Amino acid sequence: MRWLVFMARVTFICNLCYLIFVVGRYVNLAGLHSSIVATIVVLGFAAFFLNIIVNVLWLVLVIRRKTGFPIWLGIFNFLFLIFQIVNILFIQL
Numbered sequence: 001m002r003w004l005v006f007m008a009r010v011t012f013i014c015n016l017c018y019l020i021f022v023v024g025r026y027v028n029l030a031g032l033h034s035s036i037v038a039t040i041v042v043l044g045f046a047a048f049f050l051n052i053i054v055n056v057l058w059l060v061l062v063i064r065r066k067t068g069f070p071i072w073l074g075i076f077n078f079l080f081l082i083f084q085i086v087n088i089l090f091i092q093l
Contacts, residue, residue, distance in 0.1 A: 001068050004057055008073050011054045014047035015080040021045075022087060048088070051081045 021044030029037055058074045 001066070004054070004061070005069060005073075007050070008054050008058070008069070008077060011047065011050040011077055012073060012080075014043045014050055015077065015084075017043035018047040018080070018084065047080070048084050051077055051084060055081050 017040045020040050024037075024040070055074075055078055058069060058077070061069055062074075
């Protein structure tokens with residue numbers, strides 16, 4: 001169970017990098033070092049796949065009524081997943 005909480009926290013950080021990645025398309029990030037931008041891009045791409053895995057496992061825990069997983073973390077990751085799906089499917093056509 002602790003590994004899932006850890007993965008949810010890593011996914012949350014990746015989701016924040018995804019948000020910076022999306023905003024970075026509209027804002028000039030030339031002032032940042034190239035390695036920082038590369039890290040943000042890689043974590044932003046990984047966020048979608050990690051988010052799917054963590055949300056499916058969180059859904060299994062909710063159905064089984066297991067406790068110990070922070071509700072706020074699951075809700076934020078789910079909202080980020082909805083944002084990512086909308087962004088990938090509708091905005092980037």
